[in-house]
Amino acid sequence: MYLAAILVLMAALPLGSVAVEWAVHGGGLVPLALKWFVFWAAGVRLLTAGLRQITKPLFTSRDILGVADPKAAVLVRELGFANTSMGALGMLSLPFPSFLVPAAVTTALFLALAGVQHAMRGGGNAKERIAMVSDLAxxxxxxxxxxxAVP
Known part of the structure:
Protein backbone atom coordinates (compact mmCIF):
# COMPACT_ATOMS: atom_id res chain seq x y z
CA MET A 1 0.00 0.00 0.00
CA TYR A 2 2.84 2.42 0.86
CA LEU A 3 4.61 1.87 -2.48
CA ALA A 4 1.32 2.17 -4.39
CA ALA A 5 0.52 5.49 -2.73
CA ILE A 6 3.99 6.81 -3.55
CA LEU A 7 3.72 5.75 -7.20
CA VAL A 8 0.24 7.19 -7.63
CA LEU A 9 0.97 10.55 -5.96
CA MET A 10 4.49 11.04 -7.28
CA ALA A 11 4.17 9.65 -10.82
CA ALA A 12 0.75 8.54 -12.09
CA LEU A 13 -1.34 11.55 -11.03
CA PRO A 14 1.19 14.24 -11.98
CA LEU A 15 1.87 12.64 -15.38
CA GLY A 16 -1.82 12.04 -15.98
CA SER A 17 -2.68 15.64 -15.07
CA VAL A 18 0.02 16.94 -17.42
CA ALA A 19 -1.28 14.74 -20.24
CA VAL A 20 -4.90 15.78 -19.76
CA GLU A 21 -4.19 19.52 -19.48
CA TRP A 22 -1.80 19.43 -22.43
CA ALA A 23 -4.33 17.52 -24.56
CA VAL A 24 -7.17 19.88 -23.65
CA HIS A 25 -5.44 23.27 -23.43
CA GLY A 26 -1.97 22.78 -24.89
CA GLY A 27 0.89 24.80 -23.50
CA GLY A 28 4.48 24.14 -22.65
CA LEU A 29 5.26 20.79 -21.11
CA VAL A 30 7.80 22.12 -18.58
CA PRO A 31 5.42 24.63 -16.97
CA LEU A 32 2.66 22.02 -16.93
CA ALA A 33 4.96 19.41 -15.41
CA LEU A 34 6.14 21.86 -12.75
CA LYS A 35 2.54 22.80 -11.93
CA TRP A 36 1.28 19.26 -11.57
CA PHE A 37 4.34 17.70 -9.90
CA VAL A 38 4.25 20.47 -7.31
CA PHE A 39 0.52 19.99 -6.74
CA TRP A 40 0.56 16.19 -6.46
CA ALA A 41 4.06 15.22 -5.31
CA ALA A 42 4.83 18.24 -3.15
CA GLY A 43 1.29 19.23 -2.22
CA VAL A 44 -0.97 16.23 -1.82
CA ARG A 45 1.85 13.78 -1.04
CA LEU A 46 3.44 15.86 1.72
CA LEU A 47 0.08 16.94 3.14
CA THR A 48 -1.12 13.35 3.44
CA ALA A 49 2.24 12.22 4.83
CA GLY A 50 2.16 15.05 7.35
CA LEU A 51 -1.37 14.29 8.49
CA ARG A 52 -0.45 10.63 8.91
CA GLN A 53 2.67 11.56 10.90
CA ILE A 54 0.56 13.78 13.15
CA THR A 55 -2.17 11.19 13.72
CA LYS A 56 -0.14 7.94 13.50
CA PRO A 57 3.47 8.85 14.25
CA LEU A 58 4.52 5.28 15.02
CA PHE A 59 4.11 4.29 11.36
CA THR A 60 6.97 6.62 10.45
CA SER A 61 9.15 5.99 13.50
CA ARG A 62 8.67 2.23 13.79
CA ASP A 63 7.71 0.98 10.33
CA ILE A 64 9.84 3.28 8.16
CA LEU A 65 12.74 4.34 10.38
CA GLY A 66 12.89 1.26 12.62
CA VAL A 67 12.76 3.28 15.85
CA ALA A 68 10.58 1.35 18.30
CA ASP A 69 10.72 3.85 21.18
CA PRO A 70 7.27 5.47 21.53
CA LYS A 71 9.01 8.65 22.71
CA ALA A 72 9.97 9.23 19.06
CA ALA A 73 6.32 10.10 18.38
CA VAL A 74 6.79 13.71 19.48
CA LEU A 75 9.57 14.21 16.90
CA VAL A 76 7.59 12.51 14.15
CA ARG A 77 4.59 14.72 14.93
CA GLU A 78 6.79 17.80 14.50
CA LEU A 79 8.00 16.38 11.18
CA GLY A 80 4.31 15.98 10.36
CA PHE A 81 3.71 19.67 11.04
CA ALA A 82 6.51 20.55 8.60
CA ASN A 83 5.22 18.12 5.95
CA THR A 84 1.67 19.43 6.36
CA SER A 85 2.89 23.01 5.95
CA MET A 86 4.92 22.23 2.82
CA GLY A 87 2.03 20.18 1.45
CA ALA A 88 -0.39 23.04 1.95
CA LEU A 89 2.01 25.39 0.14
CA GLY A 90 2.21 22.94 -2.78
CA MET A 91 -1.56 22.57 -3.00
CA LEU A 92 -2.08 26.32 -2.77
CA SER A 93 0.15 26.74 -5.83
CA LEU A 94 -2.86 25.92 -8.04
CA PRO A 95 -4.98 28.92 -7.00
CA PHE A 96 -1.87 31.04 -6.26
CA PRO A 97 0.67 30.43 -9.06
CA SER A 98 3.22 32.70 -7.36
CA PHE A 99 3.62 29.91 -4.77
CA LEU A 100 4.76 27.43 -7.45
CA VAL A 101 8.53 28.00 -7.49
CA PRO A 102 8.87 28.53 -3.72
CA ALA A 103 6.93 25.30 -3.11
CA ALA A 104 9.06 23.41 -5.64
CA VAL A 105 12.37 24.69 -4.26
CA THR A 106 11.39 24.10 -0.63
CA THR A 107 10.14 20.59 -1.35
CA ALA A 108 13.12 19.67 -3.53
CA LEU A 109 15.55 20.77 -0.84
CA PHE A 110 13.63 18.96 1.90
CA LEU A 111 13.36 15.73 -0.11
CA ALA A 112 17.03 15.85 -1.15
CA LEU A 113 18.15 16.25 2.46
CA ALA A 114 15.76 13.54 3.69
CA GLY A 115 16.87 11.18 0.93
CA VAL A 116 20.54 11.72 1.76
CA GLN A 117 19.81 11.04 5.42
CA HIS A 118 18.07 7.78 4.51
CA ALA A 119 21.07 6.83 2.37
CA MET A 120 23.53 7.65 5.15
CA ARG A 121 21.58 5.31 7.44
CA GLY A 122 22.20 2.55 4.91
CA GLY A 123 18.73 2.48 3.41
CA GLY A 124 17.15 0.58 6.33
CA ASN A 125 14.15 -1.64 5.65
CA ALA A 126 12.13 -1.85 2.43
CA LYS A 127 9.87 1.09 3.36
CA GLU A 128 12.84 3.29 4.17
CA ARG A 129 14.46 2.35 0.86
CA ILE A 130 11.22 3.32 -0.92
CA ALA A 131 11.25 6.64 0.95
CA MET A 132 14.92 7.17 0.08
CA VAL A 133 14.53 6.47 -3.63
CA SER A 134 11.28 8.43 -3.99
CA ASP A 135 12.67 11.40 -2.02
CA LEU A 136 15.84 11.59 -4.11
CA ALA A 137 14.01 11.04 -7.40
CA ALA A 149 11.15 26.74 -16.09
CA VAL A 150 12.85 29.74 -14.53
CA PRO A 151 14.63 32.04 -17.00
Missing amino acids: MAAVLGALVLA
Whole structure:
Protein backbone atom coordinates (compact mmCIF):
# COMPACT_ATOMS: atom_id res chain seq x y z
CA MET A 1 0.00 0.00 0.00
CA TYR A 2 2.84 2.42 0.86
CA LEU A 3 4.61 1.87 -2.48
CA ALA A 4 1.32 2.17 -4.39
CA ALA A 5 0.52 5.49 -2.73
CA ILE A 6 3.99 6.81 -3.55
CA LEU A 7 3.72 5.75 -7.20
CA VAL A 8 0.24 7.19 -7.63
CA LEU A 9 0.97 10.55 -5.96
CA MET A 10 4.49 11.04 -7.28
CA ALA A 11 4.17 9.65 -10.82
CA ALA A 12 0.75 8.54 -12.09
CA LEU A 13 -1.34 11.55 -11.03
CA PRO A 14 1.19 14.24 -11.98
CA LEU A 15 1.87 12.64 -15.38
CA GLY A 16 -1.82 12.04 -15.98
CA SER A 17 -2.68 15.64 -15.07
CA VAL A 18 0.02 16.94 -17.42
CA ALA A 19 -1.28 14.74 -20.24
CA VAL A 20 -4.90 15.78 -19.76
CA GLU A 21 -4.19 19.52 -19.48
CA TRP A 22 -1.80 19.43 -22.43
CA ALA A 23 -4.33 17.52 -24.56
CA VAL A 24 -7.17 19.88 -23.65
CA HIS A 25 -5.44 23.27 -23.43
CA GLY A 26 -1.97 22.78 -24.89
CA GLY A 27 0.89 24.80 -23.50
CA GLY A 28 4.48 24.14 -22.65
CA LEU A 29 5.26 20.79 -21.11
CA VAL A 30 7.80 22.12 -18.58
CA PRO A 31 5.42 24.63 -16.97
CA LEU A 32 2.66 22.02 -16.93
CA ALA A 33 4.96 19.41 -15.41
CA LEU A 34 6.14 21.86 -12.75
CA LYS A 35 2.54 22.80 -11.93
CA TRP A 36 1.28 19.26 -11.57
CA PHE A 37 4.34 17.70 -9.90
CA VAL A 38 4.25 20.47 -7.31
CA PHE A 39 0.52 19.99 -6.74
CA TRP A 40 0.56 16.19 -6.46
CA ALA A 41 4.06 15.22 -5.31
CA ALA A 42 4.83 18.24 -3.15
CA GLY A 43 1.29 19.23 -2.22
CA VAL A 44 -0.97 16.23 -1.82
CA ARG A 45 1.85 13.78 -1.04
CA LEU A 46 3.44 15.86 1.72
CA LEU A 47 0.08 16.94 3.14
CA THR A 48 -1.12 13.35 3.44
CA ALA A 49 2.24 12.22 4.83
CA GLY A 50 2.16 15.05 7.35
CA LEU A 51 -1.37 14.29 8.49
CA ARG A 52 -0.45 10.63 8.91
CA GLN A 53 2.67 11.56 10.90
CA ILE A 54 0.56 13.78 13.15
CA THR A 55 -2.17 11.19 13.72
CA LYS A 56 -0.14 7.94 13.50
CA PRO A 57 3.47 8.85 14.25
CA LEU A 58 4.52 5.28 15.02
CA PHE A 59 4.11 4.29 11.36
CA THR A 60 6.97 6.62 10.45
CA SER A 61 9.15 5.99 13.50
CA ARG A 62 8.67 2.23 13.79
CA ASP A 63 7.71 0.98 10.33
CA ILE A 64 9.84 3.28 8.16
CA LEU A 65 12.74 4.34 10.38
CA GLY A 66 12.89 1.26 12.62
CA VAL A 67 12.76 3.28 15.85
CA ALA A 68 10.58 1.35 18.30
CA ASP A 69 10.72 3.85 21.18
CA PRO A 70 7.27 5.47 21.53
CA LYS A 71 9.01 8.65 22.71
CA ALA A 72 9.97 9.23 19.06
CA ALA A 73 6.32 10.10 18.38
CA VAL A 74 6.79 13.71 19.48
CA LEU A 75 9.57 14.21 16.90
CA VAL A 76 7.59 12.51 14.15
CA ARG A 77 4.59 14.72 14.93
CA GLU A 78 6.79 17.80 14.50
CA LEU A 79 8.00 16.38 11.18
CA GLY A 80 4.31 15.98 10.36
CA PHE A 81 3.71 19.67 11.04
CA ALA A 82 6.51 20.55 8.60
CA ASN A 83 5.22 18.12 5.95
CA THR A 84 1.67 19.43 6.36
CA SER A 85 2.89 23.01 5.95
CA MET A 86 4.92 22.23 2.82
CA GLY A 87 2.03 20.18 1.45
CA ALA A 88 -0.39 23.04 1.95
CA LEU A 89 2.01 25.39 0.14
CA GLY A 90 2.21 22.94 -2.78
CA MET A 91 -1.56 22.57 -3.00
CA LEU A 92 -2.08 26.32 -2.77
CA SER A 93 0.15 26.74 -5.83
CA LEU A 94 -2.86 25.92 -8.04
CA PRO A 95 -4.98 28.92 -7.00
CA PHE A 96 -1.87 31.04 -6.26
CA PRO A 97 0.67 30.43 -9.06
CA SER A 98 3.22 32.70 -7.36
CA PHE A 99 3.62 29.91 -4.77
CA LEU A 100 4.76 27.43 -7.45
CA VAL A 101 8.53 28.00 -7.49
CA PRO A 102 8.87 28.53 -3.72
CA ALA A 103 6.93 25.30 -3.11
CA ALA A 104 9.06 23.41 -5.64
CA VAL A 105 12.37 24.69 -4.26
CA THR A 106 11.39 24.10 -0.63
CA THR A 107 10.14 20.59 -1.35
CA ALA A 108 13.12 19.67 -3.53
CA LEU A 109 15.55 20.77 -0.84
CA PHE A 110 13.63 18.96 1.90
CA LEU A 111 13.36 15.73 -0.11
CA ALA A 112 17.03 15.85 -1.15
CA LEU A 113 18.15 16.25 2.46
CA ALA A 114 15.76 13.54 3.69
CA GLY A 115 16.87 11.18 0.93
CA VAL A 116 20.54 11.72 1.76
CA GLN A 117 19.81 11.04 5.42
CA HIS A 118 18.07 7.78 4.51
CA ALA A 119 21.07 6.83 2.37
CA MET A 120 23.53 7.65 5.15
CA ARG A 121 21.58 5.31 7.44
CA GLY A 122 22.20 2.55 4.91
CA GLY A 123 18.73 2.48 3.41
CA GLY A 124 17.15 0.58 6.33
CA ASN A 125 14.15 -1.64 5.65
CA ALA A 126 12.13 -1.85 2.43
CA LYS A 127 9.87 1.09 3.36
CA GLU A 128 12.84 3.29 4.17
CA ARG A 129 14.46 2.35 0.86
CA ILE A 130 11.22 3.32 -0.92
CA ALA A 131 11.25 6.64 0.95
CA MET A 132 14.92 7.17 0.08
CA VAL A 133 14.53 6.47 -3.63
CA SER A 134 11.28 8.43 -3.99
CA ASP A 135 12.67 11.40 -2.02
CA LEU A 136 15.84 11.59 -4.11
CA ALA A 137 14.01 11.04 -7.40
CA MET A 138 11.39 13.71 -6.71
CA ALA A 139 14.03 16.16 -5.50
CA ALA A 140 15.80 15.67 -8.85
CA VAL A 141 12.56 16.03 -10.85
CA LEU A 142 11.50 19.20 -9.05
CA GLY A 143 14.98 20.68 -9.22
CA ALA A 144 15.27 19.98 -12.94
CA LEU A 145 11.80 21.42 -13.62
CA VAL A 146 12.58 24.61 -11.67
CA LEU A 147 15.86 25.06 -13.55
CA ALA A 148 14.12 24.48 -16.87
CA ALA A 149 11.15 26.74 -16.09
CA VAL A 150 12.85 29.74 -14.53
CA PRO A 151 14.63 32.04 -17.00
